Amino acid sequence: MSNKRKKILVIEDNPLNREIVEVTLKKEGYNLVLAVDGEDGLQKLEESPDLVLLDLSLPKISGWDIIKKIRKDKKYKNLPVIALTAHAMVGDREKAIKMGCNAYLPKPCLPKNIIEKVKNFI
Numbered sequence: 001m002s003n004k005r006k007k008i009l010v011i012e013d014n015p016l017n018r019e020i021v022e023v024t025l026k027k028e029g030y031n032l033v034l035a036v037d038g039e040d041g042l043q044k045l046e047e048s049p050d051l052v053l054l055d056l057s058l059p060k061i062s063g064w065d066i067i068k069k070i071r072k073d074k075k076y077k078n079l080p081v082i083a084l085t086a087h088a089m090v091g092d093r094e095k096a097i098k099m100g101c102n103a104y105l106p107k108p109c110l111p112k113n114i115i116e117k118v119k120n121f122i
Protein backbone atom coordinates (compact mmCIF):
# COMPACT_ATOMS: atom_id res chain seq x y z
CA MET A 1 0.00 0.00 0.00
CA SER A 2 1.18 3.55 -0.71
CA ASN A 3 2.10 5.82 2.18
CA LYS A 4 -1.17 7.69 1.79
CA ARG A 5 -3.95 5.74 3.47
CA LYS A 6 -6.91 5.15 1.21
CA LYS A 7 -10.14 6.75 2.32
CA ILE A 8 -13.42 4.82 2.36
CA LEU A 9 -16.82 6.46 2.80
CA VAL A 10 -19.39 4.17 4.43
CA ILE A 11 -23.00 5.31 3.98
CA GLU A 12 -25.08 2.98 6.16
CA ASP A 13 -27.89 3.75 8.61
CA ASN A 14 -27.75 0.41 10.45
CA PRO A 15 -25.39 1.03 13.41
CA LEU A 16 -24.30 -2.58 13.82
CA ASN A 17 -23.49 -3.09 10.16
CA ARG A 18 -21.71 0.27 10.07
CA GLU A 19 -19.58 -0.78 13.01
CA ILE A 20 -18.67 -4.15 11.49
CA VAL A 21 -17.54 -2.42 8.31
CA GLU A 22 -15.65 0.26 10.24
CA VAL A 23 -13.77 -2.12 12.55
CA THR A 24 -12.94 -4.52 9.72
CA LEU A 25 -11.54 -1.90 7.37
CA LYS A 26 -9.67 0.09 10.04
CA LYS A 27 -7.82 -3.10 10.91
CA GLU A 28 -6.77 -3.30 7.26
CA GLY A 29 -5.28 0.18 7.47
CA TYR A 30 -7.96 2.16 5.66
CA ASN A 31 -9.08 5.64 6.66
CA LEU A 32 -12.84 5.58 7.33
CA VAL A 33 -15.47 8.29 6.92
CA LEU A 34 -18.90 7.32 8.25
CA ALA A 35 -22.29 8.63 7.17
CA VAL A 36 -25.55 7.71 8.92
CA ASP A 37 -28.08 8.63 6.20
CA GLY A 38 -28.27 9.70 2.57
CA GLU A 39 -27.99 13.41 3.24
CA ASP A 40 -24.93 12.92 5.44
CA GLY A 41 -23.48 10.64 2.76
CA LEU A 42 -23.82 13.21 -0.02
CA GLN A 43 -22.15 15.83 2.17
CA LYS A 44 -19.25 13.55 2.99
CA LEU A 45 -18.66 12.75 -0.67
CA GLU A 46 -16.99 16.18 -0.67
CA GLU A 47 -14.18 14.65 1.40
CA SER A 48 -13.01 12.86 -1.78
CA PRO A 49 -13.12 9.20 -0.75
CA ASP A 50 -11.23 6.59 -2.81
CA LEU A 51 -14.18 4.19 -2.54
CA VAL A 52 -17.79 4.26 -1.29
CA LEU A 53 -19.72 1.51 0.48
CA LEU A 54 -23.35 2.40 -0.10
CA ASP A 55 -26.42 0.99 1.62
CA LEU A 56 -29.32 1.18 -0.83
CA SER A 57 -32.06 1.63 1.76
CA LEU A 58 -31.33 4.86 3.63
CA PRO A 59 -33.31 7.58 5.40
CA LYS A 60 -33.59 11.07 3.84
CA ILE A 61 -31.96 10.26 0.48
CA SER A 62 -31.92 6.67 -0.77
CA GLY A 63 -28.84 4.83 -1.97
CA TRP A 64 -30.48 4.61 -5.38
CA ASP A 65 -30.62 8.39 -5.62
CA ILE A 66 -27.03 8.65 -4.43
CA ILE A 67 -25.62 6.29 -7.06
CA LYS A 68 -27.64 8.16 -9.69
CA LYS A 69 -26.06 11.46 -8.60
CA ILE A 70 -22.57 9.96 -8.43
CA ARG A 71 -22.73 8.53 -11.95
CA LYS A 72 -24.07 11.80 -13.37
CA ASP A 73 -21.14 13.76 -11.98
CA LYS A 74 -17.93 13.70 -14.07
CA LYS A 75 -15.71 14.26 -11.04
CA TYR A 76 -16.78 10.90 -9.62
CA LYS A 77 -16.38 9.06 -12.92
CA ASN A 78 -13.74 6.69 -11.57
CA LEU A 79 -15.02 6.39 -8.01
CA PRO A 80 -15.68 2.74 -7.12
CA VAL A 81 -19.02 2.20 -5.38
CA ILE A 82 -19.95 -1.07 -3.67
CA ALA A 83 -23.66 -1.46 -2.90
CA LEU A 84 -24.71 -3.02 0.41
CA THR A 85 -27.78 -5.10 -0.33
CA ALA A 86 -30.18 -6.73 2.13
CA HIS A 87 -30.13 -10.50 2.02
CA ALA A 88 -33.72 -10.92 0.86
CA MET A 89 -33.54 -8.33 -1.88
CA VAL A 90 -31.91 -10.46 -4.56
CA GLY A 91 -33.31 -8.32 -7.41
CA ASP A 92 -31.51 -5.29 -5.98
CA ARG A 93 -28.12 -6.72 -6.86
CA GLU A 94 -28.60 -6.65 -10.64
CA LYS A 95 -30.37 -3.31 -10.37
CA ALA A 96 -27.46 -1.84 -8.39
CA ILE A 97 -24.96 -2.90 -11.06
CA LYS A 98 -27.22 -1.61 -13.82
CA MET A 99 -27.39 1.77 -12.08
CA GLY A 100 -23.62 2.09 -11.92
CA CYS A 101 -22.43 0.36 -8.76
CA ASN A 102 -19.20 -1.55 -9.41
CA ALA A 103 -20.03 -4.45 -7.10
CA TYR A 104 -22.37 -5.46 -4.32
CA LEU A 105 -21.98 -6.93 -0.88
CA PRO A 106 -24.86 -8.85 0.73
CA LYS A 107 -25.85 -7.86 4.28
CA PRO A 108 -25.17 -8.75 7.01
CA CYS A 109 -21.59 -8.06 5.90
CA LEU A 110 -18.97 -10.63 6.85
CA PRO A 111 -15.45 -9.24 7.47
CA LYS A 112 -13.84 -11.65 5.01
CA ASN A 113 -16.26 -10.57 2.24
CA ILE A 114 -15.85 -6.87 2.99
CA ILE A 115 -12.07 -7.06 2.70
CA GLU A 116 -12.20 -9.18 -0.45
CA LYS A 117 -14.57 -6.80 -2.27
CA VAL A 118 -12.76 -3.62 -1.25
CA LYS A 119 -9.35 -5.00 -2.26
CA ASN A 120 -10.64 -5.58 -5.77
CA PHE A 121 -10.62 -1.79 -6.15
CA ILE A 122 -8.17 -0.14 -3.72
Ligand SMILES: [Mg+2]
Binds near residue numbers: 013055056
Ligand atom coordinates in the same frame (compact mmCIF):
# COMPACT_ATOMS: atom_id res chain seq x y z
MG1 LIG B 1 -30.47 0.82 5.51
